[in-house]
Amino acid sequence: MADLIASARIRRVQRTALVLLIVSGAINYVDRSTLAVGLPLIRSELGLSLTQSGFLLSAFLWTYAVSQLPAGVLIDRFGARCMLSAGLGLWSLAQVLGGLVGSFRQFIVARVLLGVGESAQFPSCARVVADWFHPRERGLATGWWNCSSSLGSAIAVPLLTFLMLHLGWRWMFATMGLAGLVVAVIIYWLHRNPAEVELTPAEQEYLADGLPAASRVTWENWKSLFGCRTTWGMIGGYFGAMYVLWIYTTWLPQYLEIELHLSVAKTGWIASIPFVFGVVGSLIAGRICDTLLRRGFSPIASRKIPLVTSMFGVALFTFLAARAVSVGLAVTYISASLFLLYSIACAAWTMATVVAPSKYTASLSSIQNFFGYLGASLAPIVTGMIAEKTGSFRAAFLVGAFVAVAGAIIHLVLVRDPVRLQATPLTQRAE
16 A cells, blocks of 8 residues: 555646645635625615525525535536536626626526635535545645635735726626636546546555545435434535634624724735635645555545644634734634644545545535534624624634534544444434
């Protein structure tokens, strides 16, 4: 096993796939930010109330979460090449439509389509890694594509603001949509599923678990994933991580302006700093996962150790951020939190590639992501309510720290064994 080396052809496939996943992932996060950046002008032109604006902002998030479940099954049935290209094409079309809307209802439709299309992106990434990378190399590969979300978040506001100021908000939407359509065509043109390639015996041996299974995922297979204790441990851990991440993603600018009294101009740049640390955290976590596996830790332990450790770290730094009294300390603690949160995301996604056979990778990862985005959906609402009631974000940050600790404990206790679907009811530990 230790002597297995990828052929030159597989290395080319891997490099090409990672470039495509990083580009499409960054576009994914930039596109979901277009409404937030353009909202002041959009509200003025379309005459939207604050309540309508809230519905628009949430329409994507809830649709994205719910669409995770069918997306995972479809990816495992039809392959990452088809579903990633189709998803990118659909959400890019939704972006173009967003630039053409003339009413609130039309905009809701565009945002719903955006959520449906984007749901295929990251489960597809997990499946590509399971398809084309040996288990010893999946951590760093996951770190590379996972960093695209932090990269997209870091560049979204400056890029979209530039487009909006020079082209207007409608062409901002349209430009991003057209760029995405081009990338969708390129992905379908360049990427291949393993079943579409004539692999040599050496290449088949290297890919091993990544080779396509003889049978497709059935409805019964998918339902049985919920009967596994490990699945619920992954769900609990990721729910906690995404809850805290989306406190920062949605409220960081307002926290800097309201709590620390920064100007709008300074907030735009300072708020992007923690997400740069997120890129680094994702890559380092991927390397750590692979290193632990090579040094004899089990595939699950090599993911679980950095994940659980990072979650306790997130709780600590979020607690410290709640008590910070200066901009420097607040940004330092939040940057450390984002570093660890994207480390958690990397470990969680790569966990899905090793904890079950590869035919279930997209299904399992999409289930994990669905519950994670339930946490993400609750975070901005709960944080806003607490901040409004107390007049400060401190209590909301403390709640986030508690949720992170709870998620770490759930993951630590429940994620112990590989997912076995034949006889693993929740009340029994897998053998």
